[in-house]
Amino acid sequence: MAVPIVGVVGGGQLARMMVPAAIALGIEIRVLAETEGSPSAIAATAVGDYRDVDTVLEFAKGVDVITFDHEHVPQAVLRALVDAGVSVQPGPDALIAAQDKITMREMLAEIGAPLPEWAAVHSADELQAFIDAHGGAAILKTPRGGYDGKGVRVVRGGQEGADWFEQFDALLVEELVDFRRELAQLVARRPSGELVAWPVVETVQRDGVCKEVFAPAPGVASASDRLAEVAHDIAERIATGLGVTGVLAVEMFETTDQRLLVNELAMRPHNSGHWTIDGATTSQFEQHLRAVLDLPLGDASPTNRHAVMINILGGPQHEAITDRFARAWQHHPAAKLHTYGKSARPGRKVGHVTVSGYDLTEVTYQARAAAACFDDEEQ
Amino acid sequence: MAVPIVGVVGGGQLARMMVPAAIALGIEIRVLAETEGSPSAIAATAVGDYRDVDTVLEFAKGVDVITFDHEHVPQAVLRALVDAGVSVQPGPDALIAAQDKITMREMLAEIGAPLPEWAAVHSADELQAFIDAHGGAAILKTPRGGYDGKGVRVVRGGQEGADWFEQFDALLVEELVDFRRELAQLVARRPSGELVAWPVVETVQRDGVCKEVFAPAPGVASASDRLAEVAHDIAERIATGLGVTGVLAVEMFETTDQRLLVNELAMRPHNSGHWTIDGATTSQFEQHLRAVLDLPLGDASPTNRHAVMINILGGPQHEAITDRFARAWQHHPAAKLHTYGKSARPGRKVGHVTVSGYDLTEVTYQARAAAACFDDEEQ
Structure with missing residues (x-):
């Protein structure tokens, strides 16, 4: 064959x-x-x-x-x-939106995706003007090179982007969104058009790095929930409008006044979808392979009522990984442990833990407790 | 780390x-x-x-x-x-029982595992005597080298083992068991003693090769079912008595008079456990790695009510595998497809399909229909 x-x-x-x-x-x-x-x-x-x-x-x-x-x-x-x-797959015309944050905002505005207020600014004066017009503070981002909280800062004066203006002609500035939580909607799309969505999830960041993911997002009981529908529609509009193929992750803010605003895009499997390896009929990694090969997409249903994914962020590691595994599994036999073969650095993603089950409180406890076995400062 | x-x-x-x-x-x-x-x-x-x-x-x-x-x-x-x-892991003293069928019968008899009536025979006369004492027919097996129906035949006369007696000093002969179905009990055991069992499954052979696996065995609703308890006890007795480490598969007959008799052993992951990749919290492959490293074992619970695994037995293959995948997934998006990168030969195991779900009839239909997309004679 x-x-x-x-x-x-x-x-x-x-x-x-x-x-x-x-x-x-x-x-x-x-x-x-x-x-x-x-x-x-x-x-x-x-x-x-x-x-x-x-x-x-x-x-x-x-x-x-x-x-x-x-x-x-x-x-x-x-x-x-x-x-x-x-x-x-995805092709250059789609990928450009994931490579440059200003281009991303322009393309998303064009297809009518809901966005925080934003501008491309070219000088301290322009930045100051945006800050003044938005309550005295804003989020400043470099157009390229940012990840895991890098290339992003809160600014309260036009001078606070001086170092970045030396490197980039333009910076992206956005309103400080008053949000109650962050969500992510993961979809996969084939070149021939088929699109499949996993349930919308809640993501929790710590120091700008994703730490926890709750699937589905608590309170979103089914795909027909209004929030789930809106998140799905936004991701579908972006995937179709930008011609994305493979997995697309749309990070969103759920605002205190019940709107969803697009924060970031990723056109590849994404940290917010790691739970799908152990918690969905088709994982984001299998789905990505199927999608880029233009093969029919798989069932994205969760296999359990709740899944919780906790990242293992590498601090200094003094113990062999087998001892960590032993400790985690001794008390948490249903915890799915994943390590990536990376050397540990503080804050670096070196692995993750997923637990699935019926009761969210229990699942969250088990996942956090298992992940803590890899966390030096919590010993 | x-x-x-x-x-x-x-x-x-x-x-x-x-x-x-x-x-x-x-x-x-x-x-x-x-x-x-x-x-x-x-x-x-x-x-x-x-x-x-x-x-x-x-x-x-x-x-x-x-x-x-x-x-x-x-x-x-x-x-x-x-x-x-x-x-x-497993060590030589355990493995010998999986290497030589006569030694296996001797060791199992010693620890009191329920067996079909059996004998080691050294000549056509001894074979004839066993056949005469057991209703005129028996199962003859070579002690070594058998798999997937090879090295096993039904005999009705002492001369029918002549070719094998040229190769082996002794052959294993067993009564023809009047069974209503075949079951398999998979367990994993660590060197330090911990043992975990998956649910007992039903296996269906075609031409001596495993074709279908139903997990759990239909009619065995829970681990406290008498049949499940007996199967578990037999496998635990064997794993402990023989000092097996890693995954142990115990193939059994469920007789028409409601007994379980041990047919074969395998001391490694086994075809009857492939469903665990997609249908159990801990797969037999992950569990085997944990067990041989003497790490705590994982939760072996099924993630759904039913799982059905169908082997893909390679006939002549005229089509690219992507076309097979496309056909199978087009109509069966929840089917988990596995292929092994082996060239196809009639009857050779080249892959398998697993479907999990709530309704056994539906799950069986989906699994068989998806598997049939890989089966030339059924096109």
């Missing part, structure tokens, strides 16, 4: 978690990793610079589709792939 | 299915495969002959434990590993 081949640019934990899905299906997966010993080393058929056209073109030879672990592949490289006849 | 390393001897689909479990946990897995391009090639750090002591000793260097994809590693090789200080 001829087996399809998926090439993934980038060797982080998202590529790593595609590998078990590919092995289960019997799909071949090849990874272009940045370094030896990456989290997805087991599937890395090449090590090289994803910014180099020749490296990426060489890697793409013989694959059926190229997809991504991250959004950082330059447009020139993406377009060279397309020109060479390679199927690139 | 120091990561534990599991070495697996044998590169078939069972080793292959351990790989996703290892990647998810962040455990390192190394496979000694028989050939290049084996089903578990992605994790094969060595290719060589598992019957060669030096090859296996070299492979075992640096691993925390050696375990197996099959039972064929010779006792001399197993004992050389133990002598070299390697943790071998």
Whole structure:
């Protein structure tokens, strides 16, 4: 049987978690990793610079589709792939919205997605004017290079973006949204148009990094709930309007006056969907492979009433991982533990824990307690 | 974080299915495969002959434990590993019972496991005497080398074992059991003693090869059902009595007079447990890794009321696998498809399909219909 081949640019934990899905299906997966010993080393058929056209073109030879672990592949490289006849999913015209936050805001405004008030500012004066018009404070973001809380700050004066104005012609400034919680809507879309949505989830950040995910978002009992419907419609409009293929994550604010506003986009499997590995009929990683190959999408139903995912954020690690596993499993035999083969650094995502079950209080307790076994400061 | 390393001897689909479990946990897995391009090639750090002591000793260097994809590693090789200080799970004293069917019957008789009537016969006359004493027919088995219906035949005369008596000093003969169905009880046991059981399942064979598995066995509503209790007790007695570590599968006959008799043993993940990948909180592959590393075992509860697993038995394949996937998923979006990267041969296990759900009739229909998309003769 001829087996399809998926090439993934980038060797982080998202590529790593595609590998078990590919092995289960019997799909071949090849990874272009940045370094030896990456989290997805087991599937890395090449090590090289994803910014180099020749490296990426060489890697793409013989694959059926190229997809991504991250959004950082330059447009020139993406377009060279397309020109060479390679199927690139998601394609450059969609990916640009995940690469540049100002472009993202422009494209989302054009398709009518609900957004916080925003502007592209080019100077301290313009920034000051936006702050003055929005209650004396705002969120300032670099257009590129931000992740996990980096490239984002709260500002109260036009001078507070001075260092970033040295690096970028324009910065994105947004109103400080008065939100009651953060949500994420994950969908997958095939090139031929089929779209499937997982339940909307609540995400909880700590120091700008995702720490906990509750699936479905508490209080959203079913897909026909108004909040679930609105979240689904927003994500569908973005996926269709921007021509996204593969998994799309739409991070949103639920405002205190009951609106949903789009915060960020990711066009790849996303931290808010890690619970699907253990808690949904089709995981985001399997679905992403199916979607980029334009195969029919899978049932995205949760397999239990609640799932809670807690990230393991690496602090200094003095203990062998087997001792951590032993401690976590001794008291939490239903906890699904995942580690990514990454060296630990404070705040770095090195693994996660998912627990599924009927009772949210119990599930949350079990997930937090199991995750705490990997957390030095809580010993 | 120091990561534990599991070495697996044998590169078939069972080793292959351990790989996703290892990647998810962040455990390192190394496979000694028989050939290049084996089903578990992605994790094969060595290719060589598992019957060669030096090859296996070299492979075992640096691993925390050696375990197996099959039972064929010779006792001399197993004992050389133990002598070299390697943790071998399951160990040679247990594995012998899975390697030689006469030894298995002797060991099971000693610990009081319920068995069909059996004898070791050394000649056509002895075989004829057993047949005469058991209604004119019996099951004859070679002590070693049998699998998937090979090395097993129904005999009605002492001469019908002539070819096998040329190869073996003794053959195993058993009464023809009047059974209403076949069951399998899967358990996992750690070296330190902890044992966890999945629900007892019904297995359906076609031409001596497992074709379908129903989990739990229909009519066995809960673990406190008498049949479930008896099956659990038998498997626990065998695992404990023989000192089995890792996953143990006990294949049993449910007789027409309501007894359970042990048919076969396997000391490794087993076809009757493939449904656990998609249908249980802890899969047999993750559990096997945990057990052989002597880590606490996971919750073996099913995640749904019913799971049905259908093997894909490879006939001639004229179609690309993506076309099969497309056909199966188009109408069965909840079907979990697995293929093993093996070339197709009639009757060869090349993949499987699992569907989980609440209604057994619906689940069975979906699983069979999805599996049929891989079956040339049913197109």
